[in-house]
Each structure stands twice: as structure tokens, then as C-alpha cells.
Amino acid sequence: MEKLDGKSLDLVKTNIEALKQLFPEVVTEGKIDFEKLKLVLGEEIEKRNERYEFTWHGKTQAMKLAQTPSTGTLRPDKASSKNWDTTENLYIEGDNLEVLKLLQKSYFGKIKMIYIDPPYNTGKDFVYKDDFRDNIKNYKEMTEQTTRANTETNGRFHTDWLNMMYPRLKLARNLLADEGLIFVSIDDNEVYNLRALLNEVFGEDNFLRELVWQRHAGGGNDSKYFAVDHEYILVYAKNINSIKKLRVPLSDEDKKEYTGKDEYLDTLGPFKTKDFRRMRPDDPRPNLRYTIIAPDGTELYDEWKWEESKFIEKYKENKVQIRKGKNGKWIVEYKIYLNEGEEGEEREKVPRSLLIDIERNSEGKRQLTNTFNQANIFNNPKPIGLIKFLLSIGDRDGLILDFFSGSATTAHAVMQLNAEDGGNRKFIMVQLPEKTDEKSEAYKAGYKNICEIGKERIRRAGEKIVQETGKIDLDIGFKVFKLDSSNVKLWDPDFANLEQTLFDLQDNIKEDRTKEDLLYEILLKIGLPLTTPIEEIDYKGKTIYNVGFGSVLLCLENEIDLDIVNEMMKHKSEHMTPKVIFKESGFINDSVKTNAIQTLKKNGITDVRSV
Template identity: 40%
Template sequence: MSNDEHGTNQDPQIQEVPSTTPDLQTDLARQLQELVPDAISDGKVDVAKLTELLAADVADSSERFGLFWPGKKRALRAAQEPTTATLRPVKDQSKDWDTTKNVFIEGDNLEVLKILQKHYHGKIKMIYVDPPYNTGKDFVYPDNYKEGLETYLEWTKQVNEDGKKVSTNSESEGRYHSNWLNMMYPRLKLARNLLTQDGVIFISIDDNEIDNLVKICNEVFGEGNHVASFIWKSKSGGANDSGEVAVDHEYIVCFSRSKTDNALGLDPDAVATTSYNNEDERGKYALERLDKQNLQYSSSMDYDLVGPDGQVYKLSHRDPARPNAIWRWSKDKVQNNMDQLVFKDGNVYTKNYQKPGGKPRSLFVDDRFGRTRTGSTEVRELLGGSYFDNPKPTKLLKTLVAVGSTPDSIVLDFFAGSGSTAHSVMAVNAKDGGTRRFIAVQLPEPTDDDDAKRAGFNTIADISRKRIDAAGEQVKAELAAQTVDVGFRAFTLVDTNFSKWRVSSDVDADKLQQHLLELRDSAEDYATADSLLTELLLKQGYSLTEESVEQDIAGLTVHAVGGGLLLAYLDEHTKPILDQLRAVVDKEPARLVILEDAFHGDDELKTNLAQLCKSKGVELWTA
């Protein structure tokens, strides 16, 4: 990829596809410039001025409350550091490539989460993760994971032959909790960006890190967005535990992206505990006060409400015992739903109609949630062996999917493990007719189990892919006429398909000259058209399940995406002539992407193409 270090471009009509994911630090500064231009001086954030403008809202740095640990600042930078990584399609490991909307990604989730930011920002309704528990055993993610893609490529033998487990986290190391927090913190920061405004994240954890996990989630998501910490009875007994207490529970910590009354839906299998002792033509309902305490104050939710009898209801004058209450509904919503309000005994209530199921309870102790051994049995029945330690049962995850997602939403699991979340998404879709889509991400961690290796599962990612495939067939076999998407597109994390700068400022002259020669070609020789197209689409903000077709236009093989909204010419070895390019532009796509090296250094051809695109209102991008 042509990489201009100074950000200039010879022709302002031609735009370059960026070589990395967005620089989150720069994006944040850009947002600050729009919000508080006084805080930007000479292109940099003036922290002192920003502090002055915020005045009383600034915390006293000498007495700050929060969770601090060695490496926290570096971990934050790891989340903000752009990556050159991309995803390579692996069609021979995929299922129903042309029709599926599901995705499986093999790779380090820190890098993958960065790649997902462009398209999936604010689009994920539910995230579930079961991260490595801090038990003193390997948790695989390398100690120097902060170095990003190069560490991952080396670890997975994509650079050399020394792939291995590189991280242990024994208590004797001295940074037992810090290492785990440094692994989790940047991933949670990036995950939050992907959630919808009413999105939720569920995180499984045990006693070792429950306190620290809640504290970093308070920081990342906001203390007011802590929905619940569910307690799941994971064992039927703990008689063999070595401690003084037999521990037979784990936790599932739940946070929402923003404070809302409907972050979670109803548990379809729960028994409703509310008394629905009123009824109208719509059915039975309970009364719930329109005012509510402990919500984040908003002036738009503090207004006078006039009842049908002309009585005025004022928040500040109604009940001294509820001085901080505000209305749950906006003024417009009240005016449009007066028939859903009940004015009684000087108070205002909303009608809460009875629905199937009930609110999720904080204790997951019934058999309907399954146990750890239930998850092991499921994997054994699907794959012929367990092959994976302590997989979460689908009984548990189907409940989380049902209450945490909507029928048409996207569910993300970036610690996919054995693939239980993907299995559960397909199963819930089969039950309620939904079209939920899953994105599963798993590090290719080598398997320790000899039985797994003999069965052909060299990595946990191999187990996950096979389990999702087998689970899909099981779900499909249990259906009658109904169809469910049980396929997935498989991708693997790799370095960019385009040449880029990889040298430091102190490199010697001979090496620099060689690198400049290597940069003559924009695309790597081994890159396939599918790989190039996937990377370009990701960087242009398209989804991983975007439909594309090859078209022959005037003798050129062109990839058409989104019904022709984007056309891409990706053959750097065949130089097109102007008449061929004119035929492509005449299709009037919204955007045309062409490899820089397809021009073979012909600046006149490039300039003429830019003029053709300008005349037709087509955005021209080079890569």
C-alpha cells in the first residue's frame, strides 16, 4: 500500500485507503477539537486549558479514587495503538460462505477488536466472554502482548518456528493480578466501543478476580452501568476442592453501554414474580411509578406533568422522601402515551403489561442453567471427546443470549473457547425464529490434550470451528420447515497484504535502500484477490459478511460489492487501458478502488481516471 508518511497526496481527487486501523488517540483529540476548540493549541490538546474549562468537574489528582496497578498506562496505550493487521478469508474452513452472516476469526483478540472498530462500532448488542481465569496456570496471552501483531505472528509461527506458550502467571511472579488486568483492560476498552447504546456485556469470572474485574468495568463502562453480578452454580458439589470451603459457584458480571431500563430482556423460561392485578383491553398489567430514583440526572426528564384532571405533578414538590427522582419517560413520550399512564393517589404510574417469562434473577442455581459437566458432555457428544477444559453449557448461555440480545442483533464472543456462544446463538434462533448473527474470536492456542491432537485438533481454534460446525448440523436436524443460519465465514489474523514501513529511524542506509525497493509494489506477491478485497472492505468500513461478485467489465475482472456501490480492480499485474477504465466508471459506482501498482507508474493514466471519476461523481481510492 502506498504509504505517505506526511499525509500528503499528489491529487486531491484521489484518496488513499489507510494502511492502519484508526488512531484512537487522534480520533479522540479530533472530537475534543469539535467539542472544546479552546482546548486545542497548535494542533495539540492543551491539558491545562481543558482542566481550566472543566473547572469543578475535574477530580483532585492528589486524592483520586480508582483501581491502579503496574502497567495500566501501557495497557491503555495498547488499546489506542493502531494496527496494520488484517483478516484473511479461509474459505476451505468456512461453511456456507456465500449465504451465512456468521463469522469465526482465528487470532489474537486485541488485534481483532481493533480491526472490528471500523464497521462494527456501536453495532454489537451483546458480548459474552469467558476469559482465562487467574488460577496461576498458563493464560496463554504473551507477557509482551502489548507489542501487538508482531508478537502474535511470531507466537503462531507465522514468522519463525518458535511458536509456544509464552505466559505463565504464578503468584510467585509478584504481579499476579497486574498481568491479568493488563491483559483484560485494553480488550474491555475496545469492546465497549463496539456495543450499541443499549448493548450489554457478560463476563464469566471466579473469586480470584471478581473484585478487580468489577472495578475495571466500573472505570470502562461507568459504575452506574453495572447491571448485575449473577451467581451461577457451576458444580453440583465441590467435595474434591483443596480449600476449606467447597466452591461450587462462579460469577457472570454484566455491564451495559449506557444506563437504560431495557438493557436486558425477559428470561423466557423464568417465572414472573410481579403481581399483575390490573387488566384492560391489552391484558393484565402491574403499576410502576413513572418517577425513579438513582438515575443519572437529565434536565429533559425534569418537567411538570399535567394530568387529565388538570392537576400538575412536579417532581421536586411531590415526595420529600424521593428528592432525587426524575421521570423515566421523556415529555414527548408521555404526551404520545397518555393512555399508558395511571394517575392515582397523587402519583403517576405506567402500565407494565404481563409478558411471557419474567425478569432474570441474580441467582442461576436451577438445573435449567446447567453445570460445568453439562458443557463437557455437550462437547463430548458433538466431537467424540471433551478436548476442552470446563466449557460453559449452552443451557447457561442460551439464557444470556435470550435476555441480552434481540432477535436481529449481533452477538460477539472474543474468547470463543469451544464455541459454546456460537452454538447457543444458533439454538436460540431455532427456538424463537430469530436471525441473530455471531462473531467468534479464538486464539490458536496449542492443545495440551493428546486425545485432542490424535483427533486432529492441534489448537483450541480447531476445536471451536469443528464444534460450531457440528452444533449447526445438530440444530438443523432438530428443525422441521424452519431454516436457521448455521454457517460461518472463517478468517485468520495476518499482517497487511500491502507493503508498509517497518523500519526504525536508526536503520542503516543499506537496509533502508532495500526496504524502499520492496515498497515499489503496493500489494504483496502472495496476496490473493480475496485477501486484498477483504482488507480493503474492512478499511472502507464494510462488514465481514458483505456480498461481492466478480464482474467482467470491458475485459477487466472487477469485484462488485453491495450491488455495485463499490467496484474494486485488484490486478496489479495487468495494466488497464483508459477505455477499459472508462467502462468501469460508466457503471457509476459510489466508490472505485484500484491498486496503485495497476497503473504501472503511468501518472497520465491515473490523472485521466481521476478526471473520469470526477465527471461521474465517483469517489476514487487507491491502495
């Protein structure tokens, strides 16, 4: 029976295995021979000491941090969740570095779009300082104290920000699907460094565009030099070769305009029709050649786009006009509106890099105030319209990840856009439970940390969307998980009291943890999504978990006997051989454990594990 590894995905081991697959000849006695690797790569090796590179103090450590597996887990919190049994949305409380590590196995290559609005490093933002030795312990300590800003007087002002962002972006890239996109909001303080950072992590070839969003309009007369009206959104692809043409739906204003010009099309303008009469019946193409009478009586004869009957029909539909051009001659125009594509096709347009007609920062504040019926709950929330625009660039389904969730605008935008366009997007929000200031309106209203604000916003926004749209089939729920240390005790003996330590490890599950805590840790470690369907089977007072319609069967009880094992076999999948997992100390005795393994083998099951 194989023991389950308590760590998240080992990225170093994964990278080495990938290198072995590409170049098996560079592997000598299980290790990479770099001299052979150089020979395989030929001339594509940088040998010069002087070369362009982007570096800073702590970069190597930050890279190692991204590659170090997490020993933590995500514990379910049903009490603060909504529609636990049916929702496919997630809200995760915790340090996003550790959370991103824990999501590696279950969500590797499965995220369609990432949007993040990280700290801008203005001197007032909190920049989380990771601990290479024990980041779970560090996280718990940090969340017990008031968060502190990364002030400009700090000698490593930019360095600390880069060390925070680098490992998180490295891990985030792994989660993106091959056709996935990442959007990162930023302002002038770090846009240069962020661009260089994203170039390194995603590759310069995968850079798509730097969007400029007008966040303010007017004001700023008290500025010393320039009033800053804009921010940036950097857009990168996971693999630009997998990206199709990017398109966004037409706005209501777009639909009032027209395109598709041919030699007769120019601009709009009303005109009054007179009578239409056919001329020259002996013309070789009489169906397209006829005379149109201009408003001043001028007869316009030519070969037209439509037959006369269709011309008259389109004129009545306001799809045709006659106007005078710059040379004084009459021009016939066929108005083809943007929203009129081929039959059954929805017209779309290319997204623009200058975002000046999208909701601004003040609208985000107003939206949050309306949601909570109270002002100043959260500082500078992004407007829903901005996130909806970015979401609309991608597919109408798939997973959306935001690991700097803040007030959960992204979750709000996902639900709103799904209601509007019939999409089936699902969200994963990740947020550090930063404490709110005791003097803030949020704290006075009972929200002691930012996560409480985000969760409450999703609850309220979802109900309001359903009420306003009448669409009761929308997924407006979310499962809450919280970052914590592993549910399994680590081998860290107290040599002063070794006998007691050995006795405690007879049951290696921590006393304050539940079977459900352990269940979801197992799902993460074997690579199943946290929203995988789970059926709880009660057999003689003990619980059997049927995960993924029989793909994984678990019993995490004590006093496991062969009857339980035989009952589990009744629920195995007909389409695949299941994994079977038990608690290490759960069997009545070693003889039952041995017989259980043999019983499973007789049923064709060899993947048997324990925790």
C-alpha cells in the same frame, strides 16, 4: 488520488476530534489547551493527590496499547469456512487485542451483546503477554510455541492478568451499541479486580448486576475449607440510560404457574363445582353479582370479577378454584397463568441474579461430548443453556461478539436459540489459535489448536440443529478470517541493497497475497463489515469488485485502462456516490491514471483512493 492508510482506527485522533466538537474553544493551533479545558470543566476537576483510584504496574502502557492502531489485517480462509457466500457469521483466528483493533472502523457501535469467558487466572491459565512495539510479530512468535500458564509464583501474577484484560475491554466497549450489554464470566480469583476494571472502563453507573451461577451441585467433600459451587457473571451496559427493562422468556416450568393476583387470588388448589344460581334480580349490577356454591354447600355471594357465564367458562378451563383460607373461610381464586398476557403478547419475566435452575458445568461437558462423539475434547466448556439464557435477555437480532471463544459455545447457543425463538442473531467469534497439548484427546483426534475445535463444533452443531428442528433457513455458516501482517509492503528499506528495495516497491503488494486478501483489508480500513455483499464482475479477464450494491467499486488488477474505468461506472449505486479504489501500481501508465481520475470526476465521483 488519496492513498489508503494501512492502519486501523486511530482512537487517540478520534477522541481528540470528539473533544474538539464538544469544546472548540480549547483547541489552540490544532492542539488541546489543557488549561482552557480545566476552565471549561469548572469545578468538576479532581485536584487532590490522595484520592480513590485503581492502579497497577503497567496500567499506563496497557492504556497506550489500546490506543495504538494495528498494522495487521484479516485474511479470508474460504477453505475452512462454511456457506461463505451466504453466511453473516464470522470466526476469526488471532490475538483478540489486534483483532478488536481491526474491527473498530467496521463495527464501531454495532455490537448488541458481548459475552466473554476469559482466563480466570487460576495459576494454570495462559495469559497472553502483549508487545507494545510489534504485537503482530509477537503474536506469530507466540502461536509457534506451546502456551505457558501464568503461575501464582509469578511476582506479577495479578498484574499480568490486568494488563492483558484492560486494553481488550477498552476496545470492546467501543464496539458495543449504545443499548448494548456485556457479560463477563469469572470466579473468585479475579472477581474483585474485574469488577474494579469494568467500573473504570464502563463506569460504575453502568453496572447492572453480579449474577451468581451455580456451576456444580453436590460433591466437594475433599475441599479444605468450602466446596465452591458457583461462579460469577458481571453485567454492564454501554449506556444504562439506553437500556429498557430487561426480560427473559418464560421457561416451561414458569408456564405452569400463575401470577396477576387481585383481592381474591392466593395459591393453587383443586375443587369440585356444584351448581351456580343467580340471586337478587333487582341488584344494580346483576351481571357481576351472583352466588357461588362452595364444595361444602356454603353459598358465597359477592360482586365477582367475571359475569356468571364467563365464570363457568373459566372454571371449565381450570382457571378458577375455591379453597378455604387460614381463617377457615372460603376463598374464590382466579388463576391467571404467567404465559397469558394481553392478546397477541408473549409474557416474559424479570431475569434473576441467582442462576440455580440453569444448566451446570457437567452439562456443558456432556453437550460437547455429544457433538464430537468423544469425551475430553475441551476442558470446562460453558453449557449452552447458560449462554442461551444470557442471549435471551437481549434482542432477537443483532451481532453477538465473543472474543475469548474457546470451544465456541456462544456460537452454538446463538444457532440453537435462533432455531427455538425465530431470532436472527449473528455471531463474531474470536480465538487465539492456542496449541493443544500433544497428550490431550483433542490432539490425538486431529485438532492441533483450539480454533480447529471451535470451527468443527460450529459445523457439527449447525447441521444437528437443522436436522432436529427441520429449519433449513437458519444461518449455520461462518466466514473464517485469520490475523496476519498487512498485505501492503511497508517502507522499511534495506540500505545495503537500496536498488533492489526500490525495485520491489514498484509493486507494493506482497507476493504471497491474493486480490481477495487485499480486498478484505480495504474493507476493514474503510469501515465496511466483513459480511458486506460482494459481486465479482469479470471484464475481459480482469476482476472488478462491486461492494455493497455499488457503494464501493474496486479494481486491484495490473494493466488497468480506461475501458475498465468506464465499465466500473456501469455498476455504481443509484442512491449514493461510490468510493472507487485502485491498486497504486495498477494503471498502464501515469497518463491513463490522470485520465481515469478526470473520467470519474465527470461521473460525479471524487472519492478515489489507492493502495
